[in-house]
Amino acid sequence: MNIKFKLTIMSFLQFFVWGAWLITVANYWFGTKQWSGAEFGAIFSTLGLSSIVMPALTGIIADKWINAEKLYGILHILSGLALLYIPQVNDPVTFYWVIFAAMLCYMPTISLSNSVAYNILKNNNFDVVKVFPPIRVWGTIGFIVAMWITNLSGNKASANMFYFSAIAAFVLGVYSFTLPKCPPQKLISEKASIVEKLGLNAFKLFGTYKMALFFLFSMFLGAALQLTNMYGDVYLSEFASVPEYADSFVVKYSTIIMSISQISETLFILAIPFFLKKFGIKQVMLISMLAWVLRFGLFAYGNPVDGLWMIILSCIVYGMAFDFFNISGSLFVETSTDSKIRSSAQGLFMMMSNGFGAFFGGLVSGIVIDTFFTHNGQRDWHNIWLTFAAYALVIAVLFAVMFKHKHNPDEVENVTH
Missing domain, CATH: 1.20.1250.20 (MFS general substrate transporter like domains)
Incomplete structure (x- = not known):
């Protein structure tokens, strides 16, 4: 399969996973579950919390110990498991912790997907500046398609949005193991302090x-x-x-x-x-x-x-x-x-x-x-x-x-x- 096409599929699925529920989760929270607004704000704060530490930690892991594409796949499978469990949750506190677990795994994959794409394109002698933007645009298209599917299928307030997201996460997780290898670069010095590493x-x-x-x-x-x-x-x-x-x-x-x-x-x-x-x-x-x-x-x-x-x-x-x-x-x-x-x-x-x-x-x-x-x-x-x-x-x-x-x-x- 063509390298650029493989990365286009990766980019599409990366944001399909997010688009399936991110915009419509409030309908599920306020409409279907009838939970309060204060707690809903905490749900979206998990995106921020996950973005503070996890990208740096997973970046270190990918730089030192494990192929980036494998780590990327593992994280999507783990986030898919959390998303798959969400429809079984019947109280807002448990919902918070499950969505937090999903975001701890998902948020670092956004930067990892860029790293994997850059690595693969460079290794195959592509001009990254020229080739990557058209690939990345398909991520936004994936997000839009997921939104449309959730709405047109009548699931903008149902738990099915999390099933759509989980299935896409599993597919992407397995698919990422078929991508060209992105071995650890070991660019971080062993002598570097933890402050430098993070x-x-x-x-x-x-x-x-x-x-x-x-x-x-x-x-x-x-x-x-x-x-x-x-x-x-x-x-x-x-x-x-x-x-x-x-x-x-x-x-x-x-x-x-x-x-x-x-x-x-x-x-x-x-x-x-x-x-x-x-x-x-x-x-x-x-x-x-x-x-x-x-x-x-x-x-x-x-x-x-x-x-x-x-x-x-x-x-x-x-x-x-x-x-x-x-x-x-x-x-x-x-x-x-x-x-x-x-x-x-x-x-x-x-x-x-x-x-x-x-x-x-x-x-x-x-x-x-x-x-x-x-x-x-x-x-x-x-x-x-x-x-x-x-x-x-x-x-x-x-x-x-x-x-x-x-x-x-x-x-x-x-x-x-």
Whole structure:
């Protein structure tokens, strides 16, 4: 089988596993199980917790002891077992621990899938920069296809979404053992300290005001990154309680509407080089923050009939909000850190945004929604989204005022080519 095709299948299944339940789990939690919102926030915090430590630990294991493709397969099989057990769970505390176990195994496979692909492409003399992006796009397609299957099969609120995910995880786990071998690189010195091995030496960047500020804002904005993944689908589904919207396309096919966000994500990636060269890294990050304000604000005022355009526009804006922050932030780290700790610094960026940010965002949002915006089991989505929009606006204003970075077109040109 063609190498690029094999990696395309891997990328597709990697994100199919996630897409089968990530966007729709709130419907299962609030609708089918009738559990509370505060505890639901903790469920999404497991993504952050798992992203803080596990990628570094599995990276060390793959670098020293076991083939990356085998470790990748083992982790997917283990996450599949946890996902397979979820439908048997009947209390929120057990649900939390089982989904946490699944995420401890799944989250590190995101970076491992990149490592495996890079390794295999390099060993087969492919131009990674040219060949990898079209392969990675199939990951987003896999995520979208999983969302559509979950919705169109009538399972956006049923336990079957976890079965879909588990089956895909098992298939990918077994399939990964057929991939070309990716033996340990043993790039980490035996004499290296545990701090160096875990990539924690990048924490010394907090000693620089500008970098400390950047990582702090990464965490604060990272708290917003998963909010619409957490609550978007259930927000649209709960329009069913309003008689005039009960039979609308949005209510029936909420997951398909939400998939516009992922489609938009693939398109905005193509626009990033233009925006970076034209406006610079700081301005692109600021555009991302303002896009989050729009994302939440449009949800606050949208509805399935005359406000449908707002919901769709919110989903389109998501691509800009998500991509512009992640890629321009990564680019800032690339151009502002010493080459000796650059990989660790990139890991720290992901740890602050997708780790600590996602953890606190999931935990705090669940408590805030349950305490202030839930009355007699009904969630006040208008004010929930306005609160999230206000949060993003405060972050954007503070970032614009406090973060100083001069635009250098040549700097951007050198990194993006």
